[in-house]
Amino acid sequence: MNENDITVNLASTSKIDSVDFENLIFGTVFTDHMLICDYKQGVWEKPVIKPYEPFLIDPSAKVFHYGQAIFEGMKAYKDEHDDVWLFRPDQNFERFNKSAVRLAMPEVPESVFMDGLKKLLQIEKAWVKTGKGNSLYIRPFMIATGPGVVAAPANFYRFMIILSPAKSYYSGEVKVIIAEHYSRAANGGIGAAKAAGNYSAQFYPTKLANEMGYQQIIWTDDATHTKLEEAGTMNVFFRINDTLYTAPTSERILDGVTRKSLIDMAKREGINVEVRSVLVDELIQAAEDGSLKEIFGAGTAAVVNPIVGFSYKEKYYELPKLENPIALQLKEKLNNIQYKLAEDTFGWTVKV
Amino acid sequence: MNENDITVNLASTSKIDSVDFENLIFGTVFTDHMLICDYKQGVWEKPVIKPYEPFLIDPSAKVFHYGQAIFEGMKAYKDEHDDVWLFRPDQNFERFNKSAVRLAMPEVPESVFMDGLKKLLQIEKAWVKTGKGNSLYIRPFMIATGPGVVAAPANFYRFMIILSPAKSYYSGEVKVIIAEHYSRAANGGIGAAKAAGNYSAQFYPTKLANEMGYQQIIWTDDATHTKLEEAGTMNVFFRINDTLYTAPTSERILDGVTRKSLIDMAKREGINVEVRSVLVDELIQAAEDGSLKEIFGAGTAAVVNPIVGFSYKEKYYELPKLENPIALQLKEKLNNIQYKLAEDTFGWTVKV
Numbered sequence: 001m002n003e004n005d006i007t008v009n010l011a012s013t014s015k016i017d018s019v020d021f022e023n024l025i026f027g028t029v030f031t032d033h034m035l036i037c038d039y040k041q042g043v044w045e046k047p048v049i050k051p052y053e054p055f056l057i058d059p060s061a062k063v064f065h066y067g068q069a070i071f072e073g074m075k076a077y078k079d080e081h082d083d084v085w086l087f088r089p090d091q092n093f094e095r096f097n098k099s100a101v102r103l104a105m106p107e108v109p110e111s112v113f114m115d116g117l118k119k120l121l122q123i124e125k126a127w128v129k130t131g132k133g134n135s136l137y138i139r140p141f142m143i144a145t146g147p148g149v150v151a152a153p154a155n156f157y158r159f160m161i162i163l164s165p166a167k168s169y170y171s172g173e174v175k176v177i178i179a180e181h182y183s184r185a186a187n188g189g190i191g192a193a194k195a196a197g198n199y200s201a202q203f204y205p206t207k208l209a210n211e212m213g214y215q216q217i218i219w220t221d222d223a224t225h226t227k228l229e230e231a232g233t234m235n236v237f238f239r240i241n242d243t244l245y246t247a248p249t250s251e252r253i254l255d256g257v258t259r260k261s262l263i264d265m266a267k268r269e270g271i272n273v274e275v276r277s278v279l280v281d282e283l284i285q286a287a288e289d290g291s292l293k294e295i296f297g298a299g300t301a302a303v304v305n306p307i308v309g310f311s312y313k314e315k316y317y318e319l320p321k322l323e324n325p326i327a328l329q330l331k332e333k334l335n336n337i338q339y340k341l342a343e344d345t346f347g348w349t350v351k352v
Numbered sequence: 353m354n355e356n357d358i359t360v361n362l363a364s365t366s367k368i369d370s371v372d373f374e375n376l377i378f379g380t381v382f383t384d385h386m387l388i389c390d391y392k393q394g395v396w397e398k399p400v401i402k403p404y405e406p407f408l409i410d411p412s413a414k415v416f417h418y419g420q421a422i423f424e425g426m427k428a429y430k431d432e433h434d435d436v437w438l439f440r441p442d443q444n445f446e447r448f449n450k451s452a453v454r455l456a457m458p459e460v461p462e463s464v465f466m467d468g469l470k471k472l473l474q475i476e477k478a479w480v481k482t483g484k485g486n487s488l489y490i491r492p493f494m495i496a497t498g499p500g501v502v503a504a505p506a507n508f509y510r511f512m513i514i515l516s517p518a519k520s521y522y523s524g525e526v527k528v529i530i531a532e533h534y535s536r537a538a539n540g541g542i543g544a545a546k547a548a549g550n551y552s553a554q555f556y557p558t559k560l561a562n563e564m565g566y567q568q569i570i571w572t573d574d575a576t577h578t579k580l581e582e583a584g585t586m587n588v589f590f591r592i593n594d595t596l597y598t599a600p601t602s603e604r605i606l607d608g609v610t611r612k613s614l615i616d617m618a619k620r621e622g623i624n625v626e627v628r629s630v631l632v633d634e635l636i637q638a639a640e641d642g643s644l645k646e647i648f649g650a651g652t653a654a655v656v657n658p659i660v661g662f663s664y665k666e667k668y669y670e671l672p673k674l675e676n677p678i679a680l681q682l683k684e685k686l687n688n689i690q691y692k693l694a695e696d697t698f699g700w701t702v703k704v
Contacts, residue, residue: 026502027412027500027501027502028499028500028502030411030412034411052411054408054409054410054411055408055409055411056406056407056408057406057407057409058406059382059386059404059406059407059512059514060379060382060491060514060516062552063415063416063421063548064415064421064423064493064495064548065421065423065491065493065548065551066548066551066552066555067419067421067547067548067549067550067551067552067553068552068555069415069416069417069419069552071416071417073501101556102556103552103553103555103556104552104555104556104559137501139412139417139501141416141417143416144552147380148379148380149379149425149489149491149514149516150378150379150380151551151554151584151585152555152558153552153555153559160411162411162412162501164412164501179540181540182540182541183538183539183540183541184538184541185538185541186535186536186537186538186539186541186574187535187538187574187575188531188533188534188535188557188574188577189534189535189536189537189538189541189553189574190549190552190553195419195549195552195553196415196416196417196418196419196549197419197542197547197548197549197550197552197553198419198549199417199418199419199503200414200418200419200420200421200455200456200496200505200542200547200549201419201455201541201542201547201549202503203418203420203455203456203504203505204453204454204455204456205540207456207505222538222539222540222541222574222575223539223574223575223576224575225540232503233503301502
């Protein structure tokens with residue numbers, strides 16, 4: 001398929017002039033158009049780009065009853081020459097189809113996902129603003145639209161891409177609590193998939209954490225609660241002395257694009273990186289003896305999210321305030337690649 | 353609230369005459385009307401009963417992205433006097449709101465859930481057919497309709513009830529495989545909630561089991577795979593000699609209405625029932641020494657689903673073919689109560 005195989009129905013007017021790009025709330029404003037591609041009993045139909053608007057769906061659609069829904073999170077950046085760039089989109093595309101397999105959904109062809117995304121971004125180019133911190137958040141997702149209240153995979157699916165302009169934000173000081181009871185993923189479960197159901201499962205425990213004054217939860221393994229696995233909806237890194245640690249990906253841990261990019265960048269910078277599970281006991285020990293220097297989350301939305309302290313068994317451990325933390329060094333370097341302000345020697349950026 | 357607080361817009365014509373009630377496929381045919389009740393920023397609006405039809409929803413609705421979606425499964429039965437009965441609807445209502453809390457969704461008032469259901473059933477009374485085996489499957493569900501691609505609970509929700517006429521069906525001989533790798537629930541997860549996301553997580557492992565010739569999976573605990581927990585989307589019972597065993601409810605195991613009703617009925621029949629985890633090793637031992645007599649699933653849709661054999665570590669264990677299995681005795685007794693053919697000494701049935 002090439003771009004000519006996409007039907008395009010443009011909006012008669014753009015709402016872009018009504019958007020306050022200086023005061024965006026993440027994930028709440030959408031661009032003028034969206035991409036839709038339907039899958040009917042074994043065949044992907046022709047993708048359509050059309051005005052962003054609500055769509056009709058049957059009350060018995062399986063997405064509502066059995067949660068067949070997956071998504072990706074990506075960003076587009078604009079450089080100083082007004083060109084739009086994607087960051088490692090191949091990784092998101094591959095992961096999307098891995099999620100699809102795990103949820104017994106059809107895989108989306110590259111021509112639909114990639115060519116569709118590029119065509120949509122060309123149309124919405126004005127929504128990607130120049131300047132560091134500005135980006136266009138990309139949300140590809142797929143839902144089971146097929147009807148029927150019987151617990152089995154659907155016959156009909158809808159793949160969509162919607163776009164939301166974003167500004168980098170300072171989320172305030174992030175304090176976290178280490179999970180002692182609740183969990184985000186089972187062994188042999190769907191924790192490694194970007195499945196919608198994984199996220200709502202976190203809302204209630206996160207609400208409880210919020211009420212106690214913590215913004216996020218550091219998730220531990222569900223069987224023993226001794227291994228540190230993710231932070232909120234992000235992968236998590238720990239710096240003990242001058243070594244960075246992050247858990248290996250597994251059935252319980254998402255293979256984050258930011259996570260693996262940070263690992264590669266840190267290694268090239270000569271930083272010692274160990275990909276292994278950090279135990280809660282180790283973390284407490286390191287916090288107490290002063291060797292724990294940093295904790296930070298890594299994900300597409302915030303890129304890097306430094307954590308100022310954590311709570312465990314009702315004791316709060318404050319992290320040191322460093323002059324030049326590795327978290328912010330890596331964030332700066334990654335952002336510079338994403339915004340084409342530094343040479344991309346990794347070959348991660350793709351021009352739209 | 354009473355029934356007068358429900359807006360009713362009746363369909364101009366009924367499609368009931370076009371339905372072949374002798375050849376229903378479970379969960380595929382819906383009645384003329386549905387109930388909708390919207391929740392907007394803290395307030396439940398007035399419920400509406402209207403023709404069953406697709407509805408409009410925003411592409412960024414959180415149900416699509418973060419899986420905030422819960423449901424219940426219930427049935428209505430018609431007795432010989434043309435009266436319609438529900439079976440323990442209070443249990444479904446309570447469990448629905450427990451699921452809501454776990455998914456950080458608003459609880460639905462009894463006036464909306466119960467009065468709404470009863471009013472809807474009065475309107476759809478003709479869809480509940482007399483005769484054992486006929487029933488009207490009831491699907492109350494709630495989805496997050498609030499927009500936004502940020503992983504946090506929505507501000508807008510929709511509660512709905514849809515109805516699907518059902519016939520008891522013979523599903524063929526059910527062979528199962530015991531899970532050695534995949535799992536349905538985490539400790540500290542949402543396995544005890546009727547959350548949509550729990551079901552799609554099972555589709556892929558079930559597809560693999562189907563390909564090997566097994567209709568369902570017996571789920572084990574995710575940490576050790578040594579404890580037998582559920583069968584497919586049902587609770588599971590094991591009969592060893594003359595004792596029935598079923599796992600205790602937990603964070604990983606759904607508090608099934610059929611499960612607890614069978615426990616109560618079996619006890620009253622003088623059958624020894626032990627609510628405790630059965631170990632895989634115990635099951636193999638019992639299968640080998642001949643003390644394993646029956647395995648059956650218990651759930652609303654099939655009530656009781658006898659299993660003819662199971663596979664574990666590539667070995668298949670056939671169950672004995674009994675003259676008068678406890679599974680079918682209990683099913684018959686429970687059905688008789690549900691269809692008002694036997695006295696309901698438990699007080700489980702509620703007239704609509």
